[in-house]
Amino acid sequence: MKTKRKAILFGTILILSACTLKHHSSAQSQNPSKRALISNDSSDILLDNIDSADAEAIKNGYFQEARLDFDGDGKKEKLMILLYPFHENGTETIQNRLYISKKKSGGEITWQVYDPAADLKTGFSAYLNTKIDRKHKKISLLWKDTGKKFLQFPYEEWLEEPKRVPVRLHFLTNTKIEIEQGKIYLSVPFALIDNKNEEWPVPYRLKMEIKYQDTEPHLILSSAEQLDFIVSSKDQKITVYGASPETTYQNMVLTADGQRYDLGLQWHTDYGEADIKQADYDGDGQQEAAFFYPYGGGDGASNGLLVIDRDNNKNLFWTDLFPYQAWSDGKIEKQCRKLLNCSLDKKKNCVKITDQKTGKKLLRIPYDKSQIGEDDKQIKDVFLSSQASYKLTADKIYMECHPALLFKNRVTPYPLDATLRLEVIYRPGKSAKLKFVDLKNHR
Numbered sequence: 001m002k003t004k005r006k007a008i009l010f011g012t013i014l015i016l017s018a019c020t021l022k023h024h025s026s027a028q029s030q031n032p033s034k035r036a037l038i039s040n041d042s043s044d045i046l047l048d049n050i051d052s053a054d055a056e057a058i059k060n061g062y063f064q065e066a067r068l069d070f071d072g073d074g075k076k077e078k079l080m081i082l083l084y085p086f087h088e089n090g091t092e093t094i095q096n097r098l099y100i101s102k103k104k105s106g107g108e109i110t111w112q113v114y115d116p117a118a119d120l121k122t123g124f125s126a127y128l129n130t131k132i133d134r135k136h137k138k139i140s141l142l143w144k145d146t147g148k149k150f151l152q153f154p155y156e157e158w159l160e161e162p163k164r165v166p167v168r169l170h171f172l173t174n175t176k177i178e179i180e181q182g183k184i185y186l187s188v189p190f191a192l193i194d195n196k197n198e199e200w201p202v203p204y205r206l207k208m209e210i211k212y213q214d215t216e217p218h219l220i221l222s223s224a225e226q227l228d229f230i231v232s233s234k235d236q237k238i239t240v241y242g243a244s245p246e247t248t249y250q251n252m253v254l255t256a257d258g259q260r261y262d263l264g265l266q267w268h269t270d271y272g273e274a275d276i277k278q279a280d281y282d283g284d285g286q287q288e289a290a291f292f293y294p295y296g297g298g299d300g301a302s303n304g305l306l307v308i309d310r311d312n313n314k315n316l317f318w319t320d321l322f323p324y325q326a327w328s329d330g331k332i333e334k335q336c337r338k339l340l341n342c343s344l345d346k347k348k349n350c351v352k353i354t355d356q357k358t359g360k361k362l363l364r365i366p367y368d369k370s371q372i373g374e375d376d377k378q379i380k381d382v383f384l385s386s387q388a389s390y391k392l393t394a395d396k397i398y399m400e401c402h403p404a405l406l407f408k409n410r411v412t413p414y415p416l417d418a419t420l421r422l423e424v425i426y427r428p429g430k431s432a433k434l435k436f437v438d439l440k441n442h443r
Contacts, residue, residue, distance in 0.1 A: 065081075066179050116175040155202070169191070187205055229242075230293070239256075266295055267293040291307070293306075304324075321431060340356055344379065351364070378409055382403055382416075389401075399424050402418070
């Protein structure tokens with residue numbers, strides 16, 4: 001089978017068959033290692049007859065460990081996710097297996113293992129049907145027992161050559177088991193196989209939750225919404241997800257109180273991590289959650305900031321403190337100009353900044369004329385709110401900017417060697433106000 005593009009890691013979610021105590025992966029050794037140690041914490045658990053390859057992986061530290069109430073009985077079970085480096089066609093990926101162990105009232109330790117390899121061999125055909133709609137050029141995955149649509153996506157843009165049509169889906173071996181917000185999920189990447197038997201990876205994935213079934217410890221997979229975890233508040237009452245898995249721009253979804261809210265905003269996965277901090281930002285005695293997220297890498301608007309709050313009736317609402325339109329309209333820069341006055345001294349190659357209200361001299365920022373070159377003659381102004389970012393502290397929100405020189409016929413600003421720090425004043429339901437804190441030279 002030919003592969004038309006390099007494999008991209010895409011997750012998929014599927015149903016889990018009943019667990020047994022044996023492994024079914026032909027890639028692993030089947031010789032058991034008696035009473036192999038599978039934990040390195042103070043409550044070591046010994047498992048009999050585990051695969052020697054598993055024991056070797058644990059010995060070398062290829063595992064993640066957690067405790068959570070997996071079966072809903074009020075007691076925490078021990079879970080171990082084994083991570084296997086797997087080499088195929090010169091590419092290293094990771095395969096997973098899941099161990100769950102539990103101590104019964106009599107002291108007996110019971111355990112199970114789930115190996116996705118067994119389901120991969122059948123293509124999860126016991127649970128899912130694939131429907132290829134060539135008229136509308138889309139693919140749907142349906143639950144076999146209910147016929148309910150599980151996932152649907154267009155396929156035309158992923159088949160780069162004309163007269164190619166998908167024939168089936170191919171589930172890839174680099175599966176992923178993850179613990180997220182107290183739940184366990186399985187992801188499996190997949191690709192399209194076309195009428196020429198060539199493989200085309202697609203940027204979509206299935207995601208399913210691994211659960212216990214009834215009172216017996218049989219593992220199954222149940223449907224999970226196709227979301228990527230972005231960030232959660234410290235108390236885990238507020239969580240933000242990306243609703244466009246494995247894409248560069250993610251539409252963001254907020255979950256709180258068991259409800260889902262579409263924020264109508266995007267974040268960019270290539271421009272850093274998102275963050276949530278909880279504090280009383282408006283002095284009303286109640287905690288709010290400030291949510292910072294990157295969505296671009298330009299000199300102006302590149303970071304978003306929401307404050308998530310509750311009204312008098314405890315209903316959730318959020319305020320976009322600095323929406324993109326405020327940047328594009330120059331409203332942020334205007335706020336900065338109300339606080340600070342800038343003047344260019346081209347003879348001394350510097351920028352002088354004073355307090356707008358008091359006239360107090362704050363900082364003299366030199367610039368290197370030799371680095372600017374002939375564009376020195378085109379310097380026209382100073383842009384105070386360039387490269388803005390946010391800092392979330394225990395009780396305050398700060399914006400930090402790096403002032404820059406603007407030119408008449410040059411698009412790229414010249415960054416000055418200084419940092420402008422402003423306090424962000426949160427006003428529920430309104431755009432934020434800025435308060436000058438300090439202005440410092442980097443040197």
